[in-house]
Amino acid sequence: MIKKCIGILSFFCCSCLFGQDYFPKNDGVKTTNTNYTAFTNAKIHVSSGQIINKGTLLIHNGKVISTGTNVSIPKNTKIINIEGKSIYPSFIDMYSDFGIEKPKAQPRSRSQAPQYDASRTGYYWNDHVMPENEALSKFNYDSKTAKALLDAGFGVVNTHIQDGIHRGTGALVALNTKEGNETRILKENSAQYLSFDRSATSRQAYPNSIMGSIALLRQLYNDAAWYKKGLSKTKDLSIEALNRNQDLIQIFEAGSKANALRADKIGDQFGIQYVILGGGDEYERIDEIKNTNAAFILPVNFKDAYDVENSFLTSSLALSDMRAWSQEPTNPKVLADNNISFALTTHTLKSPSEFKGKLMQAIKNGLSKEKALEALTLVPAQLLGQSTAIGTLNNGAYANFLITSGDIFEKKTKLYENWVQGQQHIVTNMNTIDIVGDYEFSVDNTTYKMTVEGDIKKLKSKITSETKTLGSKISYNNDWVQISMTTKDSTSQDFIRIVAHVENDAALKGKATLPNGNEISFSAKKSTKTEDDSEEKDKKDDDSKNSIASISYPNTAYGFKTLPKQETLLFKNATVWTNETDGILENTDVLIKNGKIVKIGKNLSDGKAQIIDATGKHLTAGIIDEHSHIATASVNEGGQNSSAEVSIEDVIDNEDIGIYRNLAGGVTSIQILHGSANPIGGRSAIIKLKWGESADNLIYNDSPKFIKFALGENVKQTRYSNGVRFPQTRMGVEQVYIDYFTRAKEYDALKKSGKPYRKDVEMDVLAEILNKERFISCHSYVQSEINMLMKVAEQFDFNINTFTHILEGYKVADKMVEHGVGGSTFSDWWAYKYEVNDAIPYNAAIMHNAGVTVAINSDDPEMSRRLNQEAAKSIKYGGISEEEAWKFVTLNPAKLLHIDNRVGSIKVGKDADVVLWTDHPMSIYAKAEKTIIEGVTYFDLERDTMLRSEIKKEKNELINQMLKAKNKGLKTQPIKKKEKVDMHCDFIGNIIN
Incomplete structure (x- = not known):
């Protein structure tokens, strides 16, 4: 901390050498420019909701x-007449790493302890x-990136x-x-920043999942309250900083x-x-x-169309990805229509120069220009608590403004200047004549037509004769144009070179x-x-825009x-x-009403x-799977x-197609x-497969509390090449x-004593097991370990609820x-690793016959x-009756999960979770x-057949739209085939969603 303070002090001291007004002057008499500057006859957008026509903007000392229209102009004023031009507040990007070097990833060797290797x-x-x-401790002004941002309109x-x-606190710059940092830094601690992403600089293995990051944040807040x-x-200097800055705006990178x-x-x-920094898919x-009730920061890095000319590759494209290309540009409009406050950011763009083009897509797809300006000026200023200083051109605000040739959100509009704190940055010379347009000329008895397009700094030319298009290049600088063109075709090496002056x-x-x-x-x-021609062309462009794909719930195929x-x-x-x-x-009737089974009988x-x-x-009653890993973004911490x-x-x-x-x-x-992955895993989720509903709506109301434990090869990392974590043996x-339950017992005793205690979520959960409020489902194979865990549970006076997998259950069924x-087991899996070599297909029948509640x-x-x-x-394997075998996937797992009072059988009063089969269910x-859940049909075979036809048709329409986009010269992206990741017990990582 001391080193950091010295670093920050040095930073400001270095800045002082060049800027503070109290620093000694040893190189002669200094003069200060006290003149005012007035911009007259401009269309001034004071804020997103206030416009002054033929107005004057008066600035002095950077403010x-x-x-107004009747501004009193002092004598010592430089007057700049910008008649016919517009002034806007400069844009604000409230989510940036400007001037901060990207942290470098640190490798971790096998010899380093991954759990608590705190640096x-x-x-x-x-x-x-x-x-x-603190951002300022790592900040170095980046002139190159600053120029790119200024050219894009940001101040x-x-x-x-x-x-x-x-991530600590950010800085407003x-x-x-x-001028130097002593002037640039508007606020040294502007916000606190958070995410679910690990640090690239840490060797610590925990957390390695989104759910681990969530748990860590919760524990951090609990610890901060205790502290x-x-x-x-x-x-704890970290917690002190957290508490000290708790009143700052909290910005969370969700993505x-x-x-x-x-x-x-x-x-x-x-x-x-x-x-919340969004991901651009909020519209879904x-x-x-x-x-x-959150405000959002929206990226505008909308997907480019896919290159769909290769039919083989195109067949691998997911409908959801194809829809995203069509739908993402509507995201800002959808938030605006729902009165959700949002700012816009350049985050995730390769360059700020892409920003205007992406923003124009949003405007073309319904975002109003007023909302666009608000999202780039007033909203970020308000969220940062700086609305009196930035985001508007009200009196007293910083003189951060743009001078444009007209409506800033029109494609043809030129950005001339970007003034920041009263300092001029020229983007395009205001006196530069616009040469974009169509021309006709004759050279050597041949008539040509030329179209000039693009930005003044990056023009493109298209030259045609009567019969062909010729290769050409154009450059424009200081009122002079240079053009080179072929005389035959685009591959010809015979060039005509033109040098011409641009007249008024x-x-x-x-x-x-x-x-x-x-x-x-x-x-x-x-x-x-x-003007009518221009408007007609714009209207034609609007009329030719693609239809927007419809949203479904979830917004994927079969939604x-x-x-x-x-x-x-x-x-x-x-x-x-x-x-x-x-x-x-x-030949029996079943009546379902209000989500329940209400009658069973005839006629x-x-x-x-x-x-x-x-x-x-x-x-039948719906099937219940006691052990699944679908419908989750991460499975192991x-x-x-x-x-x-x-x-x-x-x-x-909730969007996993597995549902x-x-x-x-x-x-x-x-x-x-x-x-x-570990002996004591995380807590379970018991859900109903309500396809299309929100994630929270899938979870059982008053859901029984379960947790996963594990034994065997996985937890001792037998098959891990870099496993160094304790334990390494059975x-x-x-x-x-024993260690964890001993700690949990002591924690629970302190908690119940009424004395102050530090809330520890991990210990709370383990105490729930001791208090018989949470049930254990344990991954198991080998009989010796199964016996061991039962003895440990009995030592601490609780019971194991379920041994899942348990392929050696037949050996210990009596115990x-x-x-x-x-026992929840596989029907006939074996020999896929050493500890399952003794598995037999009669396992379920033997356990059942011994009196164990068995599920498959x-x-x-x-x-x-x-x-x-x-x-x-x-x-087949064990001679179980049909009815009892069917209970293995319905009533018995319901019993193991303590939900058999609600599901698992067809009984009056139970939830209407039923399946109609075309034939004998086995x-x-x-x-x-x-397939019906609580009286709602979530799967219908006839609908499924219809959907397959609709999906084929929709994909074909989107492919045609993408082909048209490529033919128009729009940027496309290559297709990268994505394989669906199927998670099992040993999967490490996250599924991004």
């Missing part, structure tokens, strides 16, 4: 003195959390160190090229709608309203985004040098187009255009598998019900040997388990459990019954779609015709 003392224990960081940036989960009370026995909602939930828990879930009427006069060296006079006259509604349904003459004492009922009727003829078909603090509920991916595919296989509920795994633990699970996104057939294998020929 706005007055704006600092006196700071927070986790290196990915750095609230003490102020809010910069920070883009590294880590808590004016892009003043003439603030003065109860900590040690000093996607899903992460925006996750970040907002953290903020809500701790009373913080983040300003606009109601949820609006409910965050944009006519070109000079000489042309022919291929033989002869020089002749040259003249070209610019054709004049009326709903409108979310399906709960219905009253009456199934007639079905074969009903009740899973109750009634058994299988032939039922209901005047308001939709009748479904189920003759010859089978109606393996940075530590215990990650009880993390929760799968924080990272549910739809599972519905097509008759699955209605799943438990999404943490992986098996006996070490046992010691982990499982005695302990009271269930998937742990695999492909197998989960055919659990009906997996259940049938227990009939037949290889059976298809799920309808």
